[in-house]
Amino acid sequence: MNELLSTEEKRAVIELLYQLADDDFIISYRGSEWLGLAPHIEEDVAFSSISQDTMGHAAMYYQLLEELGEKDRDYLSHARKSNERKNAVLLELVNGEGHYLHEPRYDWAFTVVRHYYYSQAKKVKIESLKQSSYPPLAAAAVKISMELHYHLMHWTVWFTQLLNAGGEAKKRMLKAIAKVEAEFEDVLSLGPLSKEIVKAQLIEEESRLLLSFHANINAVFNDLSIPYKGEFTSLSGRGRFGEHTEDLSEALNTLGEVYHSDPGAVW
């Protein structure tokens, strides 16, 4: 398959794969920081299962990159520097105040909204990727969509339940929605090679993805009787262009701590 790609197509596939891999990798990392801190034990089990699936998706994408001649998948996930990462900035932001081992005061409303919006966006992309001209990516999308179905269901329940509860919960959720929307432009962006990516028919163009996203999420807001503005910005940076926050650098230091202690070693 690879030998059928032109140089330009190959560059586009690699670019897109980095976005997909880095997105799932960093949000799974943020999820893993929640371990043992979720609102109840049942949620701890469910959430860690979702984070684990998501790490598995990242591993599949990194594997495809390795097969395209990029470095090995552990290097790609653990050793690349902040400015080499292509994940959306929204997904790298900390879960809230504190450290995962010390005085964590994580924000469950932000986590629910971020995961809900991200799962919706991921679903739109995965549906489109099923028709990708690059068969290994289309095959990966089919596998991922089965697990994603449950993730989206899970976060939809939380999203609607907390908004329906009214009172403090609703207030926190609306605040989180504003925070997520302020960063969300990045998530559905295809980055600097978007033209090449679309031309190679790897995935639909940004505007089409965005339209599907709006349609899906608008229906949910309608049911909740909450107005949906759907205006997104990239407040803290455009991750697809390698712009990232301090939050990512700190995360990379933590998640690579053992790896970096001896990158040549087999762990």
Next chain:
Amino acid sequence: MVSKIINHSINKDEEKILSFMARIEAGEKIEADDWMPDEYRNVLIKLISMHGISEIMGALPEKEWVPKAPSLKRKLGIMAKVQDEMGHGQLLLRVTEDLIKPLGKTREDIMEDLFSGDLKFHNVFHMEAPTWGDAGLIGWLVDGAAIITQTNMLSASYGPYARALKRICAEEVFHAQHGEAIILALAEGTEAQKAMIQDSINRWWESLLMFFGPGDAKAVGTSKQDITAKYKIRSKSNEELRQDFFTKYVPRILSLGLTIPDLTMHFDDQKKEWIYRQPDWNRFKEIVRNKGPKSQERLRLRKLSYENNEWVRSALSSGSENEAG
């Protein structure tokens, strides 16, 4: 007249206990809704709530290593393992909830008991896990030790616990394999990696001996051992389990070129038992009273998340009142 009634009810209770013990002797399983003596109920509540909360607190030392695991494979492995442990905690809390329901208690009470120190968790989970070697060692030897104590209760007279243990033990086997794989990779690795495992064994050895509890009541003052044996909840004694652990793991540890930090450790061919240095049982008592090196920090994590998510719990309960969902 009054004393006659009391006598009558005492006789009735005695009859109940006799027929209950006959069921136990016959190897029958007791179920949650069956009548049971208070002593039986209380020992189960103590045992199973401690087991359940230990699974949950036990996720915390490994939690430290989940984000830091050094490869995608290890990240996936340790994520799966810790998720299982939380699942075990959930399963066992549900078994406990059925036992405390007649006493008018709920899961909230279990959590309160944990925070107040009335409900203790396993000594090993009070200890530090400062290196990746510890993450491997916990899976290999702590889960290995857990398999030994838990398989000992697979035929427990209390049906819901026996069934939960069956599922748990099946998963524990994978945990031990996961831990062993980490340790084997380190053992075949660089000098620094090998040193990392030896360091972990030195740090954890005494805690592993303590894991099985004192050999007799004298060491710490009290023991549930006799009661659990009487009701056929467990069969082997603490010391027998510890000896099983040595038999299984001492040769494996030595075969990796590692040493055991106890020069007196050896198998006595005549007595047919392992001779070893006793851990400091006074220290053990301190540790399980939440005075271990990490006791307070880990309790703080649980407590903080409990407080921090108060609004979520109250939103969920108001939601279920509003629309039954």
